[in-house]
Amino acid sequence: MAQMNMLQAINQALVIAMEQDETALVFGEDVGHFGGVFRATSGLQEAFGKDRCFNTPLTEQGILGFANGLASNGFTPIAEIQFADYIFPAFDQIVNESAKFRYRSGNEFNVGGLTIRTPYGGGIAGGHYHSQSPEAYFTQTPGIKVVIPRDPYQAKGLLLASIRDDNPVLFMEPKRLYRASVGEVPEGDYTIELGKAEVVQTGSDITLLGWGAQMEIIQKAADMAKEQGISCEVVDLRTLSPWDVPTVAESVKKTGRLLVSHEAPLTGGFAGEIAARIQQECFLYLESPIARVCGMDTPYPLIHEKEYMADEYKIFEAIVASVNF
Known part of the structure; x- marks a missing residue:
């Protein structure tokens, strides 16, 4: 066990996932050498190279379209949307493509390896474009899971479970707790079952x-x-x-x-x-x-x-x- 905040727990989960799965890729705006706006992906590009952790253009629809294509070809894409407030340009890709891919192909194809990470919520004086909680928009969409952790222990276990789940998962991270929430977290590999309160x-x-x-x-x-x-x-x-x-x-x-x-x-x-x-x-x-x-x-x-x-x-x-x- 080690004391860590939620950002450190998320980063550790990403490291474990990428070490165990060579097809796992992390990408989004500024996630490379910069480590993302909150530094959740710090060190990943140095550890796994620019082919597996890289920046994308500033286009959320493009990020998710690219992620869907990767997942449909057997990769494990972990796509970051920098703020949940900016997920809406990608809404069509998520609810009409990611969530329906398996159904519309009669289970011939799927994008089950897809995980979408995004910080959400208020409490940081972020104003109306950096504080929204849009989880309900996605809960009405069959075919995609929506997961939200409350502390570092939950964040690591739930994120690893989300990455390994055979359905696309929207993993929403409470940004107010990124550094404020600190707790005991196992340094090794563990998962927390999805769908269980x-x-x-x-x-x-x-x-x-x-x-x-x-x-x-x-x-x-x-x-x-x-x-x-x-x-x-x-x-x-x-x-x-x-x-x-x-x-x-x-x-x-x-x-x-x-x-x-x-x-x-x-x-x-x-x-x-x-x-x-x-x-x-x-x-x-x-x-x-x-x-x-x-x-x-x-x-x-x-x-x-x-x-x-x-x-x-x-x-x-x-x-x-x-x-x-």
Whole structure:
């Protein structure tokens, strides 16, 4: 075990993947000798050469088109989109090509070796073009998995699992935690199963569900609630598509209440899908309406970032309201 931050854990996962798979290639804007804007790919070009870690032109659609071509020919492309906010020019390539490649060919061909890495989320004073959380756009697309880690240990294990999965995976990294989140991480090779939520803390009064950087905020709210005698069960979804309905439903049947929190806007956010499905699965067990504590239905504001974010105080207030309903 070693102490490392999330960037170091991601970098170590990439090194392991490239050492074990000679077809693994890392590419994107500035990922070569520069190591990417956040330095997540530092040292890869020196270690594996310019043929396996290289810069691309500034064209997200081209990055993903190139990645699809590589994956369809048996390579293991690990493509980086520098910010999730800039993934939209590649949206067509991802949802109409990457996700449908296997289906449209009748399983004759696939791009299952593709992994797309991208930093997402706010909390860094990045303004409206460097703070968005667009995960929900991709969860409606059959054929692609969506994975989001909450800490360095999860990041390394989930990224290695994503790279080795036989489906294309969108791996979204909470940029606010890149250097802020530090923890014990095995230096060797390990994976964490995709599609499985994790019960981070057991409780009896309410289930708190989230993913990524929001898990730290949720835990703070749970600690505040504990001081008021409220027992919170905390669940990290980890994989949004496909998401682990049984684990979440089992928790809600025990606690009778559910609160979902994410950074993305409320309307159309993935919390709405969770609420609808859990209402269907757990209707007779619910003691109060399912609560959603999310971002606002506005562009992500720079000067009002603190007001926009779903912080621990907003979550705590929603916990109390749910328990006292």
